[in-house]
Amino acid sequence: MRNMWTIASREYKHYFGTPAAYLVAFMLLVILGIIFYANVVGAMLQQFAPGVQIVLGPLVTLLLFATPAITMRLLADEQRLGTMELLLTAPVKDWELVVGKWLGGFLFMLTIIAITLLYPIYLHQIVDPGIDQGLMVSGYLGVILLTAVLTAIGVAVSSLFSNQIAVFFATLGVYLILWLVGLPSQAMGAMGGPLLKYLDLSEQFYSTFFQGIIDLSSVVYFVSLTALALFLGTISVDSRRWR
Amino acid sequence: MIQVDGLTKDYGPRRAIDNLSFHAEKGEILGFLGPNGAGKTTTMRILTGYMPPSSGKAMVAGYDVVDQSLEVRRRVGYLPETVPLYPDMTVYDYLKFMADLRHLPSAEERVDEALEMVHMEDRADGYIANLSKGMRQRVGLAQALLHSPEVLILDEPTIGLDPAQILDVRNLIRGLAGERTVLLSTHILSEAQQLCNRVLIINKGRIVAEDSPAQLQARLSGAQRVSVTVGGDGDGLVNLVASISGVAGVLSAKGNSLEIETVPGLDVRASVARAIVEAGYDLLELRNIGMSLEDIFIELTRESPAAPEMAESEDLESFEE
């Protein structure tokens, strides 16, 4: 447990000394701001009050790209630098290493997400009678759970390569599969259709948290998927020893 | 402290180490000597819990490296061949990180002590990226010493350093002896000779000899070497000397001096001196030179079945001071 925090805090601090991490955070906040501004202006012209969805929707899409950019280095860089040998011969359990890496990346992503709160807070000031606060809470809870999953997948994929660019695209590939896996559910009907729909990452977010609903089965889904990705990441690190 | 029995490791179809057995006692500096690809790193990685062996058993500090890997890792200090460091961390932060991973009670003090041991106190706040190779090596060594380990495993600790740095690191290692067991790998014979109580020569994954440096030297002293220097330019000297009975061959000839190898057990100095003087040369010097460990090493590894691939022995010289 303690090692997990030691590793997480090293990673978290590391991001604050990395220009690339600032760039990712900056890009996300700027693009989100531009979309936010366009939406607010558009809504004003059409005389209706925009909701917090104008932040949540684009934020989720941007996270799909920002997260792997943040997580790609986590284990891949240890392999590139040869420091994996250092960590795997220190008295650290493999899961502590993987979960620690995840936690460090997750906390940094949460820091970025915390800054995005400025947009809904500002929105709350300018619309009358303010935004739907229940939706804001459920939406951000969903975003946090989703980020936990995305970060965990990022760490697991990062254990497979020593090249960060390879990790980035492989991670995006895994996201894409999980994001779209529910698409054929309609065509499949009762035969596994509901199952595919349950497995679909976007469905789990957009049909519940995004609608202001906090659904226990969705929470279970996100937490389980995070745990599963971290478990597979641990197996992957452990398997390095046997190669 | 270290007990290895029948250790074997296969990388796919390739056998890197084959049925290795050896031991190291408390307080001993055991040298692991062999050319590149001999299996030194592989053995050390198994002993430090980085990877399991394909078969065989190894105990380090009283614990099994496979079944009690964490216990072993707590008690071993390891400097990998690649000297893994984080370039974007300061020396101090790096060591503090490693000390925290080992749950050292007074981590800051331990870091300061380790820095002192490797004489890097003044570079504590410098970034690792800006350090010279020798300094990095010392930071790696400090990392291995943080927890005062019972067993210290150093994989080619002087590789790639310049002569001054090599001396520096060797002195450091010598200073560590006594309290802990040190297993050190090198492909430089004189290094093993200078640092180790006992040397284990390994080639192609097998142990080919195991002894104290002095004993190893004595073992092959049957064959002698004689150095000869004459006045003038020494034209025709090589042919003359080679024809003397008892001379096995001329090893090197530089102008007016040459080095000859004798048939084991024969002292040829008298007949060489007579022949040279009779041929009209001025004999300036004639002396026996013992075979160096380098020669013994080449001799021993040549005897092993895979001898033709011994091209690595060339860089033996290149790293000599």
Ligand SMILES: Nc1ncnc2c1ncn2[C@@H]1O[C@H](COP(=O)(O)OP(=O)(O)O)[C@@H](O)[C@H]1O
């Ligand atoms: N990860 C690996 N995969 C495949 N073969 C390896 C690997 N590591 C080492 N080898 C092979 O195992 C043999 C022993 O290597 P090594 O232990 O590194 O020797 P040394 O450290 O004495 O130079 C060499 O033939 C090397 O090519």
Ligand SMILES: [Mg+2]
């Ligand atoms: Mg090696």
